[in-house]
Amino acid sequence: MKVAVKVKLKPSILDPQGKAVHQALQQLGFDAINGVRIGKFIELEVADSADPAERERQIEEATRKLLSNPVMEVFEIEAGEGESS
């Protein structure tokens, strides 16, 4: 089962990488784009065999403790897309 995790910077945190990309876009004439913020998109391959509650706990804990920085970032977990491998 695949689980997608989106990690975004909190709105109050400056994003220099996004700013640099935005400036590059403006210089290239992409005038419809007014801002860029860059986060992470993490795909987890989760064992189908695991107990669903335990699976969910592990995904949530791993995201909170390792995949995101709770001081600067927020995350969203998107349930599995059903593509098992």
Add this chain to the structure above:
Amino acid sequence: MKVAVKVKLKPSILDPQGKAVHQALQQLGFDAINGVRIGKFIELEVADSADPAERERQIEEATRKLLSNPVMEVFEIEAGEGESS
């Protein structure tokens, strides 16, 4: 209007960053997680005033030319979430 762009590595491309995270998770006892792949999650703030067709063209072109590397990556554009600012 906000537009979200997900950029993922193609399945055939090795992801050493994801592998390192996966190993760390395993060492910490997250045994339900069998694999990790790390991509980018980019939020674009797009001018509502722009012509929708032109807007879409710019988003698509910016993503293809600047935000992703077509040799190694694939992208998905998610239509605006309606949160204008």
